[in-house]
Amino acid sequence: MNGKDKCRILKDIRRQIAEHNDIEWVVSECSHKGNCKGTCPKCESEVRQLERELSLRRKLGKAVAITGVSAACVAGLTGCSLEDVADFGQEIVDNIRDIAQNLKGDPGYVDPDPYQLEGDVPYIVYPDDDLSGLIAPYEEPVEDEIVEEPVEVLH
Amino acid sequence: MEPVFHSIGVSRLRIGVDGEGVTTLAAGHGCPLRCRYCLNPQCFRSTKPLRTYTVQELLREVSIDDLYFQATGGGIVFGGGEPLLYADFIHAFRQACPAEWKLSLESSLAVDRKELVKVVNDLDFFLIDIKDMNPEIYQAYTGRDNQKVLLNLEYLVHAADPEHVCIRIPLIEGFNTEKDQEKSRDILRNMGFIKFDLFRYDTGRGKEKYGNQSDTGKDDHGSQRLR
Numbered sequence: 001m002n003g004k005d006k007c008r009i010l011k012d013i014r015r016q017i018a019e020h021n022d023i024e025w026v027v028s029e030c031s032h033k034g035n036c037k038g039t040c041p042k043c044e045s046e047v048r049q050l051e052r053e054l055s056l057r058r059k060l061g062k063a064v065a066i067t068g069v070s071a072a073c074v075a076g077l078t079g080c081s082l083e084d085v086a087d088f089g090q091e092i093v094d095n096i097r098d099i100a101q102n103l104k105g106d107p108g109y110v111d112p113d114p115y116q117l118e119g120d121v122p123y124i125v126y127p128d129d130d131l132s133g134l135i136a137p138y139e140e141p142v143e144d145e146i147v148e149e150p151v152e153v154l155h
Numbered sequence: 156m157e158p159v160f161h162s163i164g165v166s167r168l169r170i171g172v173d174g175e176g177v178t179t180l181a182a183g184h185g186c187p188l189r190c191r192y193c194l195n196p197q198c199f200r201s202t203k204p205l206r207t208y209t210v211q212e213l214l215r216e217v218s219i220d221d222l223y224f225q226a227t228g229g230g231i232v233f234g235g236g237e238p239l240l241y242a243d244f245i246h247a248f249r250q251a252c253p254a255e256w257k258l259s260l261e262s263s264l265a266v267d268r269k270e271l272v273k274v275v276n277d278l279d280f281f282l283i284d285i286k287d288m289n290p291e292i293y294q295a296y297t298g299r300d301n302q303k304v305l306l307n308l309e310y311l312v313h314a315a316d317p318e319h320v321c322i323r324i325p326l327i328e329g330f331n332t333e334k335d336q337e338k339s340r341d342i343l344r345n346m347g348f349i350k351f352d353l354f355r356y357d358t359g360r361g362k363e364k365y366g367n368q369s370d371t372g373k374d375d376h377g378s379q380r381l382r
Contacts, residue, residue, distance in 0.1 A: 039168060
């Protein structure tokens with residue numbers, strides 16, 4: 001799934017929430033170029049607007065329906081359905097790279113993450129990082145230390 | 156003392172990678188394992204976490220996506236690193252966050268059982284990365300034995316609804332084979348687990364984050380590869 005797909009799904013979710021709550025939902029077309037993670041100012045402002053409308057409905061004593069209204073939007077997209085992460089990821093990477101090649105330098109261009117894997121977070125290296133395998137201070141004490149052994153190369 | 160969460164990152168608006176619905180991944184710093192191709196090596200390579208949160212601070216930060224969580228049945232996924240190092244925090248977070256939010260755990264279970272017991276009733280879904288059930292393969296890949304994992308699996312299959320537990324069994328280049336994956340699944344099925352995800356682990360992603368091994372001049376873990 002690339003950023004544009006994600007943006008479209010989130011837009012759909014917002015639209016469905018609005019429809020379920022009889023909120024007149026007219027949004028202008030997003031002019032952002034390149035892939036989006038759904039966190040651009042336009043998407044964020046639409047969420048805030050929706051929240052305000054829902055809050056108004058509550059104050060007027062009207063029923064508000066949110067829970068599960070868009071579950072179908074994302075059903076079937078769970079990670080457990082991905083059989084081959086490497087191949088799937090590579091296709092996404094190639095697709096994103098093609099798009100990135102054409103869009104770099106555009107104002108507002110957001111360099112997309114090639115693909116998300118389960119549990120993956122961006123790696124930020126601190127200037128004073130010791131990259132020689134320092135053990136973090138927050139782990140549990142280890143009873144048996146690892147003894148380094150030569151790495152055997154598979155044939 | 157109020158529990159805190161030492162984080163290596165909070166990743167918003169995740170769809171289809173960490174369970175159902177739209178989720179936010181809160182990744183914890185620190186891990187008892189040293190997996191050869193760890194996806195988030197910053198959890199033990201960096202000297203400090205990215206940020207430390209109190210329960211209220213994390214709640215404030217992730218609440219920005221409350222609408223998506225409720226609409227899609229999503230919520231917060233605790234990962235890392237090893238999130239069970241923050242069992243007290245997760246328990247406190249459950250008490251503070253909206254009841255509609257789903258809380259999920261991505262864990263290797265390589266911790267003392269008491270940590271799992273603290274949170275088993277607070278979590279809606281468990282994604283367990285088992286590596287491999289063969290103890291030699293496990294030791295070779297992670298640098299640790301899998302005794303704690305086995306004890307926690309025995310506990311989890313009875314303490315949680317197996318419908319809400321997905322065991323992920325990776326095919327790891329150079330360490331196990333598809334036959335090993337299937338053997339692991341058979342063992343886990345006999346234990347009572349019913350949901351599995353057998354997949355090919357993208358070792359390239361971990362290598363990207365490690366950078367060039369020649370920069371450090373040595374293999375970081377000294378892990379042994381099997382023939």
